Amino acid sequence: DWSKEFRSAGNLVFLPEKTQEFCAKVDFLFAWLKDCKIVKTLDVYGYASLLLKSLGSNRALVLDFAHFLHLSFSRGFISESKVKRLCAMMPLLNSYGGITVERKGVLVPADGSNWVELMGSNPWRHENFVELAEEYLHPGKYA
Incomplete structure (x- = not known):
């Protein structure tokens, strides 16, 4: 659960997969959460870009970020070109x-x-x- 790893970085959290599936079934729920500015839909690149800005000098977060990118790429959640872009900045x-x-x-x-x-x-x-x-x-x- 990457939300646990990055809980101190940028106030960003992943919704658990089951929660995402439930919200997808209840159309108005996601719309309401977005309208209230509680939820924003991001792809892995968008999430990583926001995280990158909030890593600071925290060694654990910097290491977690590298593992996050590696696992996201190896599982096909982010393209090679986007990983290269993030790696150049991280x-x-x-x-x-x-x-x-x-x-x-x-x-x-x-x-x-x-x-x-x-x-x-x-x-x-x-x-x-x-x-x-x-x-x-x-x-x-x-x-």
Whole structure:
């Protein structure tokens, strides 16, 4: 339930699927909720765009957002072109414990890789290449 994951971001919630199905059967209900400005219908791209603006510096939300995009794309709820657009704008957790918004490129750590041991820290860091945090390698609660 993505509403639980993003409850502190932008006051946005997903209606559970059963609630959506019920509302679809009762024509006046959705119309009334929309008229009262209680409900707005969004596709995944619209929802993600609004979420993106409210992630702030919350590491958990930034990571949740990446998983949300991945799962939405892998299940066919959003197109590749829209995911690419969102990915270009989304903040990323970097390997130094911070959040990076602007970047030229992304370095993905390989499991078991020892390039950092060979080269020291990320030599491209000052050229706006971000090394992703290890948290992205672990699906955790989203698997």
